[in-house]
Amino acid sequence: EAQVTQNPRYLITVTGKKLTVTCSQNMNHEYMSWYRQDPGLGLRQIYYSMNVEVTDKGDVPEGYKVSRKEKRNFPLILESPSPNQTSLYFCASRAGGYNSPLHFGNGTRLTVT
């Protein structure tokens, strides 16, 4: 089954404790992206990657890092999480064309206390 898999689904952590949210897709998609969803703000892009070793900032990249060492994986790294990063995070992928729809994972709900 074609899918985007995120782990964990839920995560509670404390300020400053480094964490990684994993994302993997099995569709051989070149493009992958991370979004956060907050009430009243919709989905905002954090980082995206056009292919292996090619990444770029989205609209809200501060406090986040990403890497793309393999085509299927695109982890999101929070080196020093803060409470304002409490949010619902989605990973997405799509085939090459800009007009191809995004396929989303089921989300990771992160709480930073």
Added chain:
Amino acid sequence: DQQVKQNSPSLSVQEGRISILNCDYTNSMFDYFLWYKKYPAEGPTFLISISSIKDKNEDGRFTVFLNKSAKHLSLHIVPSQPGDSAVYFCAAGISGTYKYIFGTGTRLKVLA
């Protein structure tokens, strides 16, 4: 600056009637638009899209209309069904770029 706006946070419609969800955008460079549906505890799923060279695209019960002069698009669901109850996001993109800008979402409730 919210480039893509969904001004109605919520909408309730009777089963069998038409649901109309609206989306406005400010950037005239946007030339591709999509609608996504999101159920609780799931990721958004693609519903329907439209290119700026068209003013209408239809897929079963779902039709998207694009009014470029007004920078406005709408999603029509006819007839509405209880299973359509979800949050709907519109998104806009520009050819050759790698990102979409999403709206804030509209929560649709279809009443049985």
